Amino acid sequence: MSAVAESVPARGETVSVEEQYDDAVQQREAATLGMWVFLATEILFFGVLFASYTICRVLYPLGFAEASRHTDMLLGTAETAVLLISSSLIALAVRAIKLDERRPAVILMCATALLGASFLVMHGFEYHDEYQEHLIPGIDFQQTGPHVRAVELFFCLYYFITGFHSVHVFIGVCVIGTLAVRVARGTFGPQRYTTLELAALYWHLVDIVWIFVYPVIYLVGRSG
Amino acid sequence: MSEDSKAPHTTSVARLLWILLALLALLALSAGSALVKLGVWNNVINLGVSVSKTVLVMAVFMHETEARNLTRLASVLGFVWLTMLIGLSLFDFVTRSHVPAPW
Amino acid sequence: MSATAHPELSVRSFLARDYGLLDWLTTRDHKRIAILYALGITFFFFLGGVAATLIRFNLVEPQGAIMSAETYNKTFTFHGVVMVWFFLIPSIPATLGNFLLPLMIGARDVAFPRLNLASWYLYIGGGLFTIAALLAGGVDTGWTFYTPFSTMFSNSNVFLVVIGVFITGFSSIFTGLNFIVTVHSLRTRGMHWFRLPLFVWGIYATSLVMVLATPVLAMTLALIGLERGLGVGVFDPALGGDPLLFQHLFWFYSHPAVYIMILPAMGVASEIITCFVRRRIFGYRFMTYSMLAIAVIGFLVWGHHMFVAGQSVYASTLFSLLSFIVAVPSAIKVFNWTATLRKGDISFEAPMLYALGFVGLFMLGGLTGLILAAPALDIPLTDTYFVIAHFHYVMVGGSVMAYLGGIHYWWPKITGWLYPEGWARFAAILMFFGFNLTFFPQYLLGYEGMPRRYFSYLPEFQLLNILSSAGASILAVGYLMPALYLLWSLRYGRAAGNNPWDARGLEWQTSSPPPKENFLSPPVVREPYAYHEAAP
Numbered sequence: 001m002s003a004v005a006e007s008v009p010a011r012g013e014t015v016s017v018e019e020q021y022d023d024a025v026q027q028r029e030a031a032t033l034g035m036w037v038f039l040a041t042e043i044l045f046f047g048v049l050f051a052s053y054t055i056c057r058v059l060y061p062l063g064f065a066e067a068s069r070h071t072d073m074l075l076g077t078a079e080t081a082v083l084l085i086s087s088s089l090i091a092l093a094v095r096a097i098k099l100d101e102r103r104p105a106v107i108l109m110c111a112t113a114l115l116g117a118s119f120l121v122m123h124g125f126e127y128h129d130e131y132q133e134h135l136i137p138g139i140d141f142q143q144t145g146p147h148v149r150a151v152e153l154f155f156c157l158y159y160f161i162t163g164f165h166s167v168h169v170f171i172g173v174c175v176i177g178t179l180a181v182r183v184a185r186g187t188f189g190p191q192r193y194t195t196l197e198l199a200a201l202y203w204h205l206v207d208i209v210w211i212f213v214y215p216v217i218y219l220v221g222r223s224g
Numbered sequence: 225m226s227e228d229s230k231a232p233h234t235t236s237v238a239r240l241l242w243i244l245l246a247l248l249a250l251l252a253l254s255a256g257s258a259l260v261k262l263g264v265w266n267n268v269i270n271l272g273v274s275v276s277k278t279v280l281v282m283a284v285f286m287h288e289t290e291a292r293n294l295t296r297l298a299s300v301l302g303f304v305w306l307t308m309l310i311g312l313s314l315f316d317f318v319t320r321s322h323v324p325a326p327w
Numbered sequence: 328m329s330a331t332a333h334p335e336l337s338v339r340s341f342l343a344r345d346y347g348l349l350d351w352l353t354t355r356d357h358k359r360i361a362i363l364y365a366l367g368i369t370f371f372f373f374l375g376g377v378a379a380t381l382i383r384f385n386l387v388e389p390q391g392a393i394m395s396a397e398t399y400n401k402t403f404t405f406h407g408v409v410m411v412w413f414f415l416i417p418s419i420p421a422t423l424g425n426f427l428l429p430l431m432i433g434a435r436d437v438a439f440p441r442l443n444l445a446s447w448y449l450y451i452g453g454g455l456f457t458i459a460a461l462l463a464g465g466v467d468t469g470w471t472f473y474t475p476f477s478t479m480f481s482n483s484n485v486f487l488v489v490i491g492v493f494i495t496g497f498s499s500i501f502t503g504l505n506f507i508v509t510v511h512s513l514r515t516r517g518m519h520w521f522r523l524p525l526f527v528w529g530i531y532a533t534s535l536v537m538v539l540a541t542p543v544l545a546m547t548l549a550l551i552g553l554e555r556g557l558g559v560g561v562f563d564p565a566l567g568g569d570p571l572l573f574q575h576l577f578w579f580y581s582h583p584a585v586y587i588m589i590l591p592a593m594g595v596a597s598e599i600i601t602c603f604v605r606r607r608i609f610g611y612r613f614m615t616y617s618m619l620a621i622a623v624i625g626f627l628v629w630g631h632h633m634f635v636a637g638q639s640v641y642a643s644t645l646f647s648l649l650s651f652i653v654a655v656p657s658a659i660k661v662f663n664w665t666a667t668l669r670k671g672d673i674s675f676e677a678p679m680l681y682a683l684g685f686v687g688l689f690m691l692g693g694l695t696g697l698i699l700a701a702p703a704l705d706i707p708l709t710d711t712y713f714v715i716a717h718f719h720y721v722m723v724g725g726s727v728m729a730y731l732g733g734i735h736y737w738w739p740k741i742t743g744w745l746y747p748e749g750w751a752r753f754a755a756i757l758m759f760f761g762f763n764l765t766f767f768p769q770y771l772l773g774y775e776g777m778p779r780r781y782f783s784y785l786p787e788f789q790l791l792n793i794l795s796s797a798g799a800s801i802l803a804v805g806y807l808m809p810a811l812y813l814l815w816s817l818r819y820g821r822a823a824g825n826n827p828w829d830a831r832g833l834e835w836q837t838s839s840p841p842p843k844e845n846f847l848s849p850p851v852v853r854e855p856y857a858y859h860e861a862a863p
Binding site: 029032033036037039040041042043044047048050051054055058059073077080081084085087088090091092095098099200201204207208211212214215216219222223 | 234235237240241243244247248251254255258259260261262266270271273274277278281282284285286292294295298299301302303305306309310313314317318
Binding site: 018019020021026029030033034037038040041042044045046047048049051052055056059060063137138139141149150152153156157160164 | 429434435436437438439440500504505507508511512513538539540541542543545546547549550553557558559560561565566567568569572575576844
């Protein structure tokens with residue numbers, strides 16, 4: 001029943017409506033609902049790691065405190081700040097596109113992607129330091145002390161959590177970078193921005209996961 | 225055809241930046257308080273800060289697409305289910321009693 | 328439509344034009360994707376069935392008749408992995424759900440057709456990869472992958488198989504996501520929530536479970552893979568990790584998974600029973616609330632798989648109580664199906680035979696589930712054939728019978744042809760008989776103490792095992808029959824017409840097979856199961 005309906009665009013392209021939808025509004029609402037459902041699945045996906053962490057920490061509070069002190073709190077805090085800032089930038093970018101401010105949007109999106117990349121770089125430094133301190137279970141783990149097994153358990157979780165998270169950051173950086181190019185080319189505009197909103201939602205999720213990762217990895221037992 | 229039935233709703237730049245400031249302040253709070261020995265309150269503050277940051281990100285940064293009741297429900301469902309997983313599993317672990325071997 | 332018409336040659340049919348393989352493999356039409364899924368599901372069912380046949384052959388002798396103990400372990404693992412993840416979980420949702428959901432709500436397709444196709448590729452790819460790993464070396468841990476055996480001690484293809492299942496899990500997640508958004512967003516004008524057929528409610532509830540449970544499985548399997556690859560992990564007892572942590576995470580998915588298997592079956596049963604009793608369902612709202620209740624409460628009962636694993640007695644008590652509670656909505660549904668039948672005008676076409684068989688066998692399986700939900704009874708019965716009998720009653724006597732009932736009921740709609748009714752009824756009755764002969768003795772075996780997953784058994788159990796294996800061979804014949812006569816009907820069957828059952832529901836208001844866009848004119852929406860009125 002619905003054909004591809006277009007109005008004369010002011011700036012930015014119009015959206016084409018797929019044939020199962022009656023109109024663009026219905027399509028957009030379906031897309032955003034779909035994205036939110038996907039985010040719920042991601043919460044549960046990461047949630048398994050948080051559940052494992054919670055249980056192990058309840059079982060070995062002292063060991064986890066000691067292990068956390070081996071992590072780099074400065075870098076961890078910086079990484080958190082970077083992601084929080086990038087979240088605000090992508091929100092500003094989506095706002096800019098809706099207001100037809102294409103150039104600011106491109107800059108904001110590129111800045112988001114760059115901050116995301118810098119997160120990965122900082123994390124790379126962390127991994128490098130941990131490698132040098134022999135803190136990689138299964139590959140090179142040489143620690144001593146009364147809680148050494150719990151420390152090893154902590155670091156298993158640390159690599160699992162930050163590893164999966166970093167993969168998600170990397171995907172986000174690639175997607176936002178690609179979309180920034182398409183914004184610059186004029187593909188998106190006030191008439192058509194759902195894809196950007198969905199990408200922003202994904203990026204906010206990546207941020208939220210890290211919001212919880214930060215204290216459980218970097219802030220345990222810091223007061224010694 | 226436009227994706228919104230009316231002009232797209234946007235949050236002001238000022239509001240977004242104030243929220244960012246609040247987020248960074250919360251970050252400083254959790255980092256700072258972690259260096260002080262507060263016992264169980266360290267955990268309470270850290271968890272509280274994380275939840276607050278999440279609420280701010282979801283309510284403000286993600287607001288436009290969360291405006292419908294339906295998407296609001298979808299947004300919390302994951303957290304609720306995760307709470308069920310962690311809660312009931314933890315209940316098992318903390319209620320175990322140690323039965324010492326007879327020898 | 329005349330008996331000699333060829334519906335699929337009708338220009339508008341979704342089967343017409345675009346006959347090429349590539350057209351099918353790049354389709355976005357939910358109806359074609361449903362058929363692609365049906366082919367895969369039939370293939371995997373056959374493979375899982377071969378494994379079952381080998382198991383039952385071997386159990387004819389107390390010391391094993393045809394294979395070594397190691398091979399036996401790999402065989403029952405193969406059977407479980409394939410039947411659970413590649414047959415039962417996708418069966419009704421991916422085939423009947425995909426085909427019917429848009430039709431039943433008056434939509435032109437699902438919300439995300441390309442995602443739908445991607446889900447199929449994930450299913451097939453993950454499935455073939457897993458089968459390859461299961462055949463080339465195999466896995467001997469059981470489909471439950473308990474640690475530390477799976478992570479540390481098993482010398483088998485655990486790593487590869489968990490990768491395969493991990494991939495397939497995303498097929499489930501994306502299908503569930505697609506269906507949820509479809510039901511929320513694409514209902515046609517007038518199709519309010521409480522006018523939806525119960526099949527749609529069943530698929531919707533199932534999709535909620537798929538979306539919330541499967542990610543947990545995915546990460547848990549990833550953790551197994553990582554632990555095997557790295558040699559350390561959170562389940563490793565040497566580090567202080569707890570094998571029970573794995574079980575909590577695994578069963579958090581795997582118990583709701585059984586509700587993924589049964590909720591669509593319940594939806595199918597409601598559709599068939601109302602049609603062949605010519606009445607609306609008794610207690611429509613209670614039926615919908617029950618399905619949602621099962622979906623939600625079903626997430627809170629997983630610890631009943633762990634009563635003897637070392638779980639705390641308090642947690643066991645809580646899980647037991649919740650398991651009793653989750654039986655209530657299921658019981659409500661059984662009562663309501665029965666009440667729907669009362670003083671009705673019942674006819675016993677093949678779909679109805681399957682549906683009635685479903686209700687009875689599901690009820691028996693569910694009651695034995697209640698027995699197992701009581702820790703005091705579960706402790707001697709767990710890991711015996713009693714448990715095997717219980718879950719086969721609900722999964723095979725329940726889900727598979729409902730699946731076949733649905734296939735028969737909607738076969739005319741999907742293909743445009745009628746299957747041979749006489750053969751279909753005979754096959755249904757043969758299946759019912761074969762099923763009970765196979766699995767009822769297993770209740771007795773479990774009660775007597777025969778352990779599950781054991782290659783050999785005490786000689787006094789042999790008679791019941793032989794009866795069970797005899798039943799399995801009858802059941803196998805029962806399953807082969809539809810494969811044959813359904814195919815036969817594609818060539819020699821009579822044309823079905825739009826509504827051969829004079830059923831209600833929007834799917835019957837369009838042609839058989841439906842056109843690509845589902846409806847040529849907007850369907851008439853009324854209250855569900857309006858059998859007291861004429862069809863529109």
